[in-house]
Amino acid sequence: MLKNYMTVNEVFGPLMFVEKVTDAKYDELVEIELSSGEVRRGKVLELHGDRVMVQVFEGTSGINVGETKVRFLGTSIELGVSEDMVGRVFNGFGIPLDKAQKVIPETKLDINGSPINPYSRDYPLDFIQTGISSIDGMNPLIRGQKLPLFSGAGLPHAEVAAQIVRQSKLLSGSDDFAVVFGAMGITFEEANYFISDFRKTGAIEKAVLFINLANDPAIERLATPRMALTTAEFLAFEKGMHVLVVLTDMTNYAEAMREVSAARKEVPGRRGYPGYMYTDLATIYERAGRINGKSGSITQIPILTMPEDDITHPIPDLTGYITEGQIILSRDLHRKGIYPPIDVLPSLSRLKDLGIGAGKTREDHADVLNQLYAGYARGKEARELAVILGEAALGALDKKYLQFADAYEGKFIAQGRDEERSIERTLDIGWELLSMLPEDELKRVRPENIKKYLKRGKAPAGQSEENRRK
């Protein structure tokens, strides 16, 4: 029989203090029974003698000092997981939202997980074709990678993420895959966009959704990504599935963390976020990857909106230090009407080098990538210069680069919301663009690749692949 403590002595913000407690454990799950009979959950944040600090997930409104009953359940927060979860919708705390029957758990897992032994990790090597040129060609996604989307308010990150989920495939044929979707504090419309897109494409059959909406308890958001990742780990490493995890929006998660930290009166770090935010985010993002000898994998695409589009804001900054690169959306491109508005230059995929090339994508991939990067960077410089001096003042070479940059944005980056480009097609477009530049300028490309591919690119512009084959 669990003890009922009625010794709540202080409540503020999301925190509650219970006194004269004898058997509480650190990080334990707590059940709080309000005088109305409502039951909420919390977790032990600190033990100090017989005084216990509890973080209440569903908010502290209605808790009173005299009548509230508190029980310490003796376990950490656990999620009952099962293969039957696939195709279901849960709230941010893992309780089914759909009307279907309860999930009968195969096993119960601590949502905090345990760190993967680095020695057990297998390096991510398999290229995932997303069908989006600016990702596949320039910053390819690799299976087992964590590659966040850095976005801003009003940018189409949801569309890009949904397109990635829809189109992602391995070149080496399909395996058992699943999508785990964790929503933290997003609006109903945004959540609905994903859900209806998943429905439309049938992805929902293979998806597990954890939804914490903007008006759901903010502190519950701290548990949501862990619920999602615990499910993902189970599906990947126990059931051998390839799991794509989409987490949106990490900014809301970090703000919930700040709320708890402020209530604890901790010394704030930058912009009021707690000093341990790096470590905390790492315990989420690092739950991606492959394990030696297991067939499944976890690939993570966290989405975060950068406040004021500021990439040095602590949330994107710390995220970038943990994740293996980032895909950045650009407001400028979006204003120009280019979709997807992926800002190629500051975007990066750290795992690309071993995931591309002969046998994986195509032998010329790395060369094309580097050359396009260099060319576009130079073209953008020329564009800045043209703004100051006027286009007429540019040298002949700079003018070529300027045209190159424009064509690059218009033909390479821009594509339809449903357009799925093969990696071959992406690289061929790349060569088409490179043929606009003098051959001497192609210093990043090996001569044998120039010989082999440049001519293919030199076909009259605008002609499609099919026509050229004829």
Add this chain to the structure above:
Amino acid sequence: MIEGKVYRVAGPVVVAEEMKNAKMFDVALIGEMNLMGEIIGLKGERATIQVYEETGGVGIGDKVISAGHPLSVELAPGLLGAIYDGIQRPLDVLKSKVGDFIARGVTAPAIDRTKQWDFVPTAKVGDTVTGGDILGVVNETQIFQHKIMVPPGVAGKIIDITGGKAKVEDTIASIETPAGRKDLQMLQRWPVRVGRPFAEKMQPTIPMLTGQRVLDTFFPVAKGGTACVPGPFGSGKTVIQHQLSKWADTDVIIFVGCGERGNEIAAVLMEFPELKDPKTGRPLMERTILVANTSNMPFAAREASIYTGITMAEYYRDMGYNVALQADSTSRWAEALREISGRLEEMPGEEGYPAYLTSRLASFYERAGSVKVIGSEDRTGSLTLIGAVSPPGGDFSEPVTQGTLRTTKVFWALDAPLAYKRHFPAIHWLNSYSLYLDDVKEWWEKNVGWNWKLTRDSAMALLQKEAELEEIVRLVGVDALGDKDRFLLECTRSIREDFLYQNAYHDVDTYCSASKQYHMLRTIMDFHELGKKALEEGRGLNQILSLPCRREIVKLRFVEEARFEDVVKALGESMQHQFDNMGVV
């Protein structure tokens, strides 16, 4: 043994009561799971403990045991090739014990107790030995001879020494000391927070060659020196570090990944066994130790990891080897320090970091050096420290970067805009510096080229000039420049693209010997001098720029070391020839 009880739990900080007589920095074991920690504060009978594992499930009243010795590492043959976590638990053994996820409270000895080593004595009965003297050797790997030393602080006459097969805990020698007979084993222990003693520190004068042109030629670090690599994310810091591990001409490499990505460690584990040591052709792992405490592993152990790494490094230095330690990233280490400090409710200094941040950083870097080691024999060893910092938001004014810059002597300024342009290594030539230039000058000029410093300095001067000219070009366009300046811009472009740019993934370009570096830069500078002269003599700029030798300069990077001497010599001759035979327009 002191046994107390848990009184307070706040994350990785646990306060225990009834801990009378417990000593600062002694190891403590907490609860039924024996979670390992270290005593970092005492108040009356209460001890504050920093715990190296997650403390979930620890409750008030759980037992706490003080082990009576400080946090130490084990030092013996078997370290090389190992992969440890921040408190020297072997990750490969943990995997076989508890599976792919790291469970709590698992322990495993850092050094394999059962492995037999072939001990070959070099000292003999009757010799008088003192701490640091070599008793014998063991072939630790095929390419590495491990020297078994008398532990510091022990001295006397050898009364027994036996060669042959031995395990690390077997007695291999006995010494008659003033305090009586002392049996010595191969295995030694040393507390991580105390530097191992040495006889004398010397000024470092020999460059640590890395095969990376921008580092060796422009911003060299000396063996025994300290360097700082700050990298805003995405600027190619990791690649630089891997290149250093692969190519630096040191005997032992210790790589401390503190707060790093798991996949990066996986990459090292995948690549290093396949990479061949350029000198011996054996796998690089045979002279490498990895300390991996990834960002999601407990941060208290992250704080300890750099000390674990540097103590092992000092041990190999004491044998008389050149050791390089790379710590990535010290910012994560500092964050762990801040986090612990916060839980201790200490008064915060700048940006919430504890006030002792800079002194801790400085004393860590001060453990580097080129030293005369202890012992009766005249032996030197060096420990080079390369610390990476990850300034938040790329802001170099933050305390960790500033504290590091105050102590380190080389600064390799990784630059995000360069990385965007795909210029690698993205080390900015104008912002970087090395204070070892004058120290290593003698070595370069004696062994490589008599005018190395002059060549390097005049190339730097050109790059400086280029930055000034670029301002002008930006404002008024390249056409406003005279031929002389335009020629200079072409030459600096050649320095940047044909010399500073280096492709880590190209078979030949990935490593460039000192002599190749010198001759490459010399060729570019010769071209500049010849061209300048030709301009003065009235030759046209386009005429000079269209000389066929320019194309050859571009290709120099890809010329194999074996052929290089002939190629560069021929190029020098043909360049001279082409200039001599240029018609007057």
